[in-house]
Amino acid sequence: MLDFLRAESGSPGIAIDKDVAASEAEHGHRNAALAHFMASFGNLENPVEEVLAHYFAHCSVSIDCHDLALAGTFLARHGIRADGSRLLGRSDAKRVNAVLLTCGTYDAAGDFAYRVGLPGKSGVGGGILAIVPGRGAVCAWSPGLDAIGNSVGALAALEDFTERSDWSVF
Numbered sequence: 001m002l003d004f005l006r007a008e009s010g011s012p013g014i015a016i017d018k019d020v021a022a023s024e025a026e027h028g029h030r031n032a033a034l035a036h037f038m039a040s041f042g043n044l045e046n047p048v049e050e051v052l053a054h055y056f057a058h059c060s061v062s063i064d065c066h067d068l069a070l071a072g073t074f075l076a077r078h079g080i081r082a083d084g085s086r087l088l089g090r091s092d093a094k095r096v097n098a099v100l101l102t103c104g105t106y107d108a109a110g111d112f113a114y115r116v117g118l119p120g121k122s123g124v125g126g127g128i129l130a131i132v133p134g135r136g137a138v139c140a141w142s143p144g145l146d147a148i149g150n151s152v153g154a155l156a157a158l159e160d161f162t163e164r165s166d167w168s169v170f
Helices: 002-009 018-027 029-040 048-058 065-076 090-103 106-115 152-165
Strands: 120-122 127-132 136-141
Touching (some): 002 065, 018 048, 065 127, 127 152, 136 152
Antiparallel strands (some): 120 127
8 A cells, every 4th residue: 555655656665654543543443343243254364452453553644745645646537647657447536536525534525525526535644636537636724623533624725716616426
């Protein structure tokens, strides 16, 4: 995953913030419960603890807005990576964008779709990546999460962006 982010952004310094990962693991009781639940149905191929360690690491990537937007642009290019190779088929990229639109901002996905009108994914660090299919990706960051876990300032910035640019999937 880090190799992918580094290649797409051109930034070799992207890394896992080990303190954030440890904090995520310490407070990730719901994620652990869900992983055990999925494992009980045979839906995990690896041990739960290994899956959780990777998940918490993925949640703890230290990356700036510029590099995150570059890394997410393959979704705007319908699955084509920065080097021109195909990572996902067009239909698969469409499915990923649909999941981002319907689930990427937790229980606020409907509000995000209404206010921003783009597929997006928020992170615990206060960043939100939004995909503008066929055009590019944009990222906004601001500290201060709402009760659901999304950045208040980043949401406002992305809403303003789509209002001013008129770039929306709706």
